[in-house]
Amino acid sequence: MTTLPPTLSDAARAVLDTAVPTGKVALTHAFAAAWRDGRITAVGTTPLPDRPARPDRPELKLPRDMPKRGRGGSMANRIALLHALAHIELNAIDLAWDLVGRFPAEGLPKPFLDDWVQVADDEARHFAMLDARLNALGSGYGDLPAHDGLWQAAQVTAHDVAARLAVVPMVLEARGLDVTPDTIARLKGFGDGESAALLQTICDDEVTHVAAGRRWFGYVCAARGVDPVATWQDLVRRHFRGVLKRPFNTAGRSAAGFGPEFYEPVAEG
Ligand SMILES: [Fe+2]
Numbered sequence: 001m002t003t004l005p006p007t008l009s010d011a012a013r014a015v016l017d018t019a020v021p022t023g024k025v026a027l028t029h030a031f032a033a034a035w036r037d038g039r040i041t042a043v044g045t046t047p048l049p050d051r052p053a054r055p056d057r058p059e060l061k062l063p064r065d066m067p068k069r070g071r072g073g074s075m076a077n078r079i080a081l082l083h084a085l086a087h088i089e090l091n092a093i094d095l096a097w098d099l100v101g102r103f104p105a106e107g108l109p110k111p112f113l114d115d116w117v118q119v120a121d122d123e124a125r126h127f128a129m130l131d132a133r134l135n136a137l138g139s140g141y142g143d144l145p146a147h148d149g150l151w152q153a154a155q156v157t158a159h160d161v162a163a164r165l166a167v168v169p170m171v172l173e174a175r176g177l178d179v180t181p182d183t184i185a186r187l188k189g190f191g192d193g194e195s196a197a198l199l200q201t202i203c204d205d206e207v208t209h210v211a212a213g214r215r216w217f218g219y220v221c222a223a224r225g226v227d228p229v230a231t232w233q234d235l236v237r238r239h240f241r242g243v244l245k246r247p248f249n250t251a252g253r254s255a256a257g258f259g260p261e262f263y264e265p266v267a268e269g
């Protein structure tokens with residue numbers, strides 16, 4: 001039995017401070033259920049750490065020091081792919097809780113918190129699915145090095161909920177929608193239907209995460225009386241270091257309510 005924290009921001013902090021992935025997943029599911037059921041109702045203002053706790057393994061490397069992943073269908077390549085995705089999902093758990101607890105001064109309404117608690121719950125399920133698949137293939141999360149740098153987007157947007165929504169769900173998670181269909185097709189081509197099905201489930205959920213980002217970004221812009229398209233483009237220019245690469249999954253993005261008027265004018269490629 002997990003002892004419940006007194007407030008949602010304490011729950012966010014507890015997850016962020018938990019290094020062991022299985023613990024992070026279990027706490028997320030327990031706290032998300034408690035929030036849904038009304039066993040946690042207070043929001044609180046507990047400060048969050050600058051960075052989440054991380055386990056001893058995997059070894060974290062700078063992006064430029066990461067081994068280049070092959071695109072062929074060997075077991076080693078598929079394990080490396082699933083491991084990289086598991087690492088992204090583990091970070092996504094923390095990103096969702098950070099969004100829940102980072103901006104109490106904004107006075108965001110309960111449906112905002114409901115949405116991002118649900119996203120955290122989804123990300124915990126995604127991580128667990130990928131880790132189970134790695135186990136089935138004779139590996140597991142922690143066996144390979146992983147990319148250190150995923151938290152950078154959180155740190156550069158920790159001052160402003162609009163910047164956070166602009167960069168994390170509306171750039172990074174939307175990018176997942178762009179690239180995952182091709183990965184699914186490749187896995188099917190390799191005869192790995194199980195991994196392909198798992199990624200399809202994840203991709204379908206991610207549409208709802210991008211949709212939540214788009215919706216709440218619109219809410220914050222309306223509250224501030226600013227134009228969402230121009231504001232998004234400005235925030236992305238200032239806080240996202242990469243480029244917005246074509247081709248976009250326009251259908252997936254539009255299913256999330258995220259229209260090309262936002263990203264096409266500032267895209268490259
Ligand atoms: Fe996810």
Ligand SMILES: [Fe+2]
Binds near residue numbers: 092119
């Ligand atoms: Fe997500």
